[in-house]
Amino acid sequence: MTPGAVECAPTAERPGRIFTGPVSGRDASCSGRRHGPVRHTTGGHGPEHVPVMLDEVVEAVAPRSGGIYVDCTFGRGGHSRAVLARIGSEGRVLAMDRDPQAVAVARELARCDPRLTAVHARFGTVAEVVDAAGLAGRVDAVLIDLGVSSPQLVQPERGFSFLGDGPLDMRMDPGVGVTAAQWLASASEREIARVLRDFGEERAARRIARAVVAERTRGAPIATTGRLAAVVAGVVRGGGPRTRLHPATRTFQAIRMHVNDEPGDLERGLAAMPEVLAPGGRLVVLSFHSIEDRMVKRFMRGDGTVPVLPRGLPVTHSARPCGPMTPIMPSRRPGANEVATNPRARSAVLRVAERSR
Numbered sequence: 001m002t003p004g005a006v007e008c009a010p011t012a013e014r015p016g017r018i019f020t021g022p023v024s025g026r027d028a029s030c031s032g033r034r035h036g037p038v039r040h041t042t043g044g045h046g047p048e049h050v051p052v053m054l055d056e057v058v059e060a061v062a063p064r065s066g067g068i069y070v071d072c073t074f075g076r077g078g079h080s081r082a083v084l085a086r087i088g089s090e091g092r093v094l095a096m097d098r099d100p101q102a103v104a105v106a107r108e109l110a111r112c113d114p115r116l117t118a119v120h121a122r123f124g125t126v127a128e129v130v131d132a133a134g135l136a137g138r139v140d141a142v143l144i145d146l147g148v149s150s151p152q153l154v155q156p157e158r159g160f161s162f163l164g165d166g167p168l169d170m171r172m173d174p175g176v177g178v179t180a181a182q183w184l185a186s187a188s189e190r191e192i193a194r195v196l197r198d199f200g201e202e203r204a205a206r207r208i209a210r211a212v213v214a215e216r217t218r219g220a221p222i223a224t225t226g227r228l229a230a231v232v233a234g235v236v237r238g239g240g241p242r243t244r245l246h247p248a249t250r251t252f253q254a255i256r257m258h259v260n261d262e263p264g265d266l267e268r269g270l271a272a273m274p275e276v277l278a279p280g281g282r283l284v285v286l287s288f289h290s291i292e293d294r295m296v297k298r299f300m301r302g303d304g305t306v307p308v309l310p311r312g313l314p315v316t317h318s319a320r321p322c323g324p325m326t327p328i329m330p331s332r333r334p335g336a337n338e339v340a341t342n343p344r345a346r347s348a349v350l351r352v353a354e355r356s357r
């Protein structure tokens with residue numbers, strides 16, 4: 001296979017057959033791949049990502065022939081491909097991601113499969129994206145698989161991980177916003193401590209913040225992942241006697257969430273669901289730590305995340321209070337087998353709610 005080419009997933013009904021949709025207008029390079037071995041590639045855009053709780057997510061999304069689905073976090077498309085395999089020739093998947101590398105993979109897949117539309121956007125704008133596609137209020141299920149993908153983590157130049165040394169970037173969209181290094185070079189000690197405490201639940205938040213500011217005061221601002229990990233390790237002994245966490249795990253998570261405004265985007269994305277989903281449509285969310293899971297749980301139960309609206313002011317469609325969502329099953333966690341083969345799944349929590357009819 002040529003670098004950059006994508007092999008599309010076969011259908012569930014007809015394993016081995018690649019396309020179920022209309023093929024006219026497809027790129028010529030897609031032809032010749034209609035039959036053949038099942039392969040799930042990333043089209044040369046970095047390593048693969050193993051989709052978490054794939055069977056459970058598919059069961060929750062409940063894809064049906066002709067259905068309309070939104071994957072807010074395409075990543076490498078593991079979940080999207082499984083949905084595409086079950087929606088027949090008339091179904092549609094609208095895939096979003098804020099990472100240009102992920103969107104490049106989605107666009108290559110879309111070249112082969114016209115049922116897929118790839119959009120480079122953060123899911124906080126899902127209402128606008130769905131509206132522009134003419135699908136507002138018609139979506140059968142929305143999937144949000146939070147956090148970072150394996151390809152993002154293992155590329156040292158993206159700056160997400162302390163496992164390899166690289167520039168301290170951490171932006172999911174490297175074209176937007178300030179890097180983690182820029183933020184650490186300018187934020188106050190108090191602000192750094194707040195972020196580490198609020199988003200990382202880091203007990204040593206103040207000591208770490210003090211150490212970061214001390215480094216930059218002595219003319220050595222922290223510019224690489226290795227330096228940040230070393231500074232944190234100099235202050236924090238470890239993740240605790242009962243965990244094998246690297247001492248910098250919580251710090252990296254917190255700074256990544258802050259730099260990408262992850263909680264803000266999640267709040268905006270959740271609030272948009274009533275206008276995105278069809279009545280009875282499903283919201284399926286995989287979250288990986290307690291702050292996000294709390295936001296999702298509250299939203300699904302109808303007791304959180306809806307903004308308090310100013311009295312008497314005109315309210316835009318997307319800012320109006322949402323109609324009720326109803327959780328339709330207890331939260332689920334991955335099984336021991338999955339965690340053993342994919343440690344990234346270990347903290348996953350799956351929640352599913354339905355838009356009231």
Ligand SMILES: C[S@@+](CC[C@H](N)C(=O)[O-])C[C@H]1O[C@@H](n2cnc3c(N)ncnc32)[C@H](O)[C@@H]1O
Nearest residue numbers: 051073075076077078079097098099122123145
């Ligand atoms: C855990 S991965 C998704 C993996 C995907 N389900 C798969 O099977 O390959 C999370 C993806 O969501 C993207 N992402 C995270 N936050 C986002 C946001 N607010 N808006 C859009 N994409 C986001 C990341 O760039 C990353 O590609």
